[in-house]
Amino acid sequence: MSAHQVTVRSPAKINLGLSVGPPRPDGFHPLATVYQAVALYDDVTATLRDDAEITVEVLGDFAADVPTDSSNLAVRAARTLQTEYDVEEGVDLTIRKTIPVAGGMAGGSTDAAATLVACNRLWGLGLAQPELERIAADLGSDVPFCLVGHTALGRGRGELVTEVMSRGTFHWVFAIAEGGLSTPAVYQELDRLRPLRRVEPPEVHPELLTALLSGSAAALAVALSNDMQAAALSLRPELADTLQFGLDQGALAAMISGSGPTCLFLAGDSRRAVDLAVELAESGLCRMVRQAEGPVPGARILPSSVSR
Ligand code: C5P
Numbered sequence: 001m002s003a004h005q006v007t008v009r010s011p012a013k014i015n016l017g018l019s020v021g022p023p024r025p026d027g028f029h030p031l032a033t034v035y036q037a038v039a040l041y042d043d044v045t046a047t048l049r050d051d052a053e054i055t056v057e058v059l060g061d062f063a064a065d066v067p068t069d070s071s072n073l074a075v076r077a078a079r080t081l082q083t084e085y086d087v088e089e090g091v092d093l094t095i096r097k098t099i100p101v102a103g104g105m106a107g108g109s110t111d112a113a114a115t116l117v118a119c120n121r122l123w124g125l126g127l128a129q130p131e132l133e134r135i136a137a138d139l140g141s142d143v144p145f146c147l148v149g150h151t152a153l154g155r156g157r158g159e160l161v162t163e164v165m166s167r168g169t170f171h172w173v174f175a176i177a178e179g180g181l182s183t184p185a186v187y188q189e190l191d192r193l194r195p196l197r198r199v200e201p202p203e204v205h206p207e208l209l210t211a212l213l214s215g216s217a218a219a220l221a222v223a224l225s226n227d228m229q230a231a232a233l234s235l236r237p238e239l240a241d242t243l244q245f246g247l248d249q250g251a252l253a254a255m256i257s258g259s260g261p262t263c264l265f266l267a268g269d270s271r272r273a274v275d276l277a278v279e280l281a282e283s284g285l286c287r288m289v290r291q292a293e294g295p296v297p298g299a300r301i302l303p304s305s306v307s308r
Contacts (some may be wrong), residue, residue, distance in 0.1 A: 166295055
């Protein structure tokens with residue numbers, strides 16, 4: 001069924017474990033990662049156009065950092081669907097951002113995932129989830145996970161996603177840094193720091209999966225890991241002060257989110273997360289602070305937003 005307008009809400013991701021192997025012949029790095037979707041959202045509103053144009057407008061905290069030309073990943077997502085399925089209509093996209101840009105939280109990828117879900121409905125394509133995931137994988141390594149959400153294992157270059165069991169809710173605090181980090185630059189730095197012949201194939205640590213099943217924040221805290229952290233810290237050494245500050249304030253764990261530069265902290269409960277967020281905000285160590293719980297679902301249509 002088609003619609004005139006629809007809004008899709010799509011979450012940020014974090015990597016609870018991120019194990020990176022040596023680069024493949026195509027330049028991508030094989031990953032074994034455990035993703036979690038957290039309740040920090042971008043909203044993408046798609047409005048039908050009679051002509052074939054695709055436009056994008058970006059609003060919110062990080063709007064100035066997002067390109068609005070054809071390099072925008074949401075525009076590419078809409079264009080891909082339009083071309084593959086011979087759609088004659090176009091779409092006006094409005095992205096309301098609260099997820100940092102180039103922050104290691106899949107902000108661009110989640111906007112692309114939201115756009116796939118929105119245009120699928122807008123244009124009445126009726127594509128099932130596996131078909132959307134196939135298209136998502138071509139758009140970027142994190143895009144399929146943003147469709148699926150919750151907690152999931154990512155293999156391949158991150159695009160092969162299978163859900164994993166997780167009990168309860170975890171409370172996260174994010175210190176969002178000034179400026180972003182380029183993901184390819186952080187992978188390059190990782191390759192520079194590690195003698196390639198000593199790099200093992202990527203693997204998920206069993207303790208992480210056990211901790212997720214237990215629902216214990218204390219168990220999860222000691223099972224978190226990120227191979228990209230050393231590379232992000234090498235490019236942005238001052239982030240180590242932010243991580244240490246959070247630990248000093250009682251965070252159970254502190255880690256770089258994905259390729260950075262966002263720092264993430266695990267709190268024991270929601271009250272401690274609020275306290276930590278206040279301390280970080282007052283520290284002057286970061287651009288802004290956000291709190292969010294996880295896991296949450298992937299890109300979803302807001303039912304009240306659909307107009308015909
Ligand atoms: O897949 P995505 O477009 O998000 O990747 C952006 C860049 O990050 C790639 O062009 C590549 O340089 C790097 N990358 C990588 N290995 C991965 C994922 C991304 O080297 N598994």
